[in-house]
Amino acid sequence: MPYIESTNYGSYIVHGRDHGPEGTLVQSDWDYPSTAEDFGWSLTRVQKRHGRAVILSRHTRKGCQHRMTDGTVDCAECGITAHEFIGAAGSFLDKITR
DSSP: OOEEEEOGGGOEEEESTTSTTTOEEEOSGGGHHHHHHHTTOOGGGEEEETTEEEEOSSOOSSSOOOTTOSSSSOOTTTOOOHHHHHHHHHHHHHHHOO
């Protein structure tokens, strides 16, 4: 079962299948959305409410599905920024680290 641990300075190490004996270093915040999705997070958890981005406790099928982004570029449909996606994914990773 893969797991993730936090290191210093906002980086993470993913351990488990396909990550070798030392694990895989996730150093760039641009990697946060895809890494978070590997652990069950979804871009659809980030939605606009009253003109600002909020992080929902679960992904939703209502609202913007962010089909035009992987979380590293702004969503052209609803205007959520890459910074907001990356921040939300980073918060999720912080919560699940060992």
